[in-house]
Amino acid sequence: MMTGYLLTADGRRVELPPFSAWELRRTGGVPCDSFEGSCPWEGGVEPLLAQASRVILEEEGARRFTGVLDEYELSWGEKGGRLTLSGRGLAALLLDNEAVGQDYQVATLADILRDHVEPYGIPVGRAGSLPAVPGFSVASGASEWQVVNSFAHYHAGVRPRFDAWGSLTIDPGAAGRLLTVDDRTGVTEVVWRDRRYGVCSEILLWDRKAGVSHRVVNDGFARQGGRRRKVMVLPGKGGFEAARYSGQFQLDRSAEERQRVELTVPGSYFCEPGDRLSVCLTRPAMQGTWEVLETQTVMDGKGCRVKVTLG
Numbered sequence: 211m212m213t214g215y216l217l218t219a220d221g222r223r224v225e226l227p228p229f230s231a232w233e234l235r236r237t238g239g240v241p242c243d244s245f246e247g248s249c250p251w252e253g254g255v256e257p258l259l260a261q262a263s264r265v266i267l268e269e270e271g272a273r274r275f276t277g278v279l280d281e282y283e284l285s286w287g288e289k290g291g292r293l294t295l296s297g298r299g300l301a302a303l304l305l306d307n308e309a310v311g312q313d314y315q316v317a318t319l320a321d322i323l324r325d326h327v328e329p330y331g332i333p334v335g336r337a338g339s340l341p342a343v344p345g346f347s348v349a350s351g352a353s354e355w356q357v358v359n360s361f362a363h364y365h366a367g368v369r370p371r372f373d374a375w376g377s378l379t380i381d382p383g384a385a386g387r388l389l390t391v392d393d394r395t396g397v398t399e400v401v402w403r404d405r406r407y408g409v410c411s412e413i414l415l416w417d418r419k420a421g422v423s424h425r426v427v428n429d430g431f432a433r434q435g436g437r438r439r440k441v442m443v444l445p446g447k448g449g450f451e452a453a454r455y456s457g458q459f460q461l462d463r464s465a466e467e468r469q470r471v472e473l474t475v476p477g478s479y480f481c482e483p484g485d486r487l488s489v490c491l492t493r494p495a496m497q498g499t500w501e502v503l504e505t506q507t508v509m510d511g512k513g514c515r516v517k518v519t520l521g
Contacts, residue, residue, distance in 0.1 A: 304327070304354040385484075389487050412428065
C-alpha cells in the first residue's frame with residue numbers, strides 16, 4: 211500500500227490517504243524521477259495543501275520517492291472527493307534552474323557541489339573521489355543539471371543519481387546490487403528493442419588549428435548498412451574539451467541507447483536504477499547481465515506491476 215505526505219515550505223506536514231491508483235517512475239538521470247497518483251479526499255486542510263512544496267511517498271514503511279510537488283487537483287463527484295497530484299524527483303531543481311556562466315581555472319567536485327547543488331537544498335549522499343578538471347567552463351543558459359552531469363559523466367565517467375530519499379550520489383564506487391532474474395521470478399512480458407535511429411556510423415572531426423580532418427568509424431554499424439555521419443569542429447581548448455569532442459567518445463554516446471530490454475514483473479518493488487540484473491530465461495531464451503536504467507511501477511485496476519528497462 212502506497213501512502214505519503216506533503217511538506218510545506220515552512221516544514222508543516224499534510225498526511226495523505228492511501229493511494230488507490232498511482233505510477234512511479236525511477237530513472238538514472240534525465241528525465242528525472244516522477245510520480246502521479248490519486249487518493250480519496252475529505253477536505254479540511256485545503257489552505258495548507260495550497261502551501262505544499264514537497265511530496266514524500268512510503269510503502270510499508272520504506273521510502274519510495276522524495277520530490278517536488280508540481281501539480282495537484284481536487285475534484286468532487288457522486289463518489290466523494292478525490293485528490294490527484296504529480297511531482298518530480300529533486301533532480302528537477304537542477305533541471306529547472308539555469309547556471310551562471312563562469313570559468314574555473316581548476317574545478318573540483320567540492321566546487322561543483324558548492325556552487326551548483328547545495329544552493330538548492332539538495333542533500334549529497336555519497337560523493338566519491340573524482341579528478342579535478344582544468345579549464346572547466348559553465349556556459350550561460352546551461353541548467354545546473356548539465357553542469358553537474360558534464361563534470362561527473364563526461365569527464366570522470368560517473369553518472370550522477372538520486373536515490374529514493376532525494377540524495378545525490380556521485381561516486382564511482384557506488385555500484386548497485388547484483389540481482390538474478392530467472393524462470394522463478396514470474397516475468398510476465400519481455401521486450402527486446404534495437405533502435406538504430408540516432409546511431410552514428412561515422413564522426414568527421416575537423417581540427418581548425420591544424421587544418422586537418424580525422425575520420426572515426428563505427429565499423430559494426432557501418433557493416434550493417436548504417437549511414438549517419440556527424441561533423442564535429444574541435445574546440446580550441448585542450449584536455450577535457452578535446453576528450454569530450456573526440457570521435458570515439460561521440461560514437462559511444464550515439465550508440466548508448468541502441469539496445470534495450472524491458473521486463474515486466476508483478477509487484478511494486480523489484481530493483482532500482484544502477485542495479486545490475488543477471489538474466490537467465492528459457493522462454494524467451496535470454497542470458498546476460500544488464501544495468502537497470504529505469505523502473506516504472508503502475509498500480510491500477512489490473513493490479514500492481516513494475517516494468518524494468520535494462521541497457
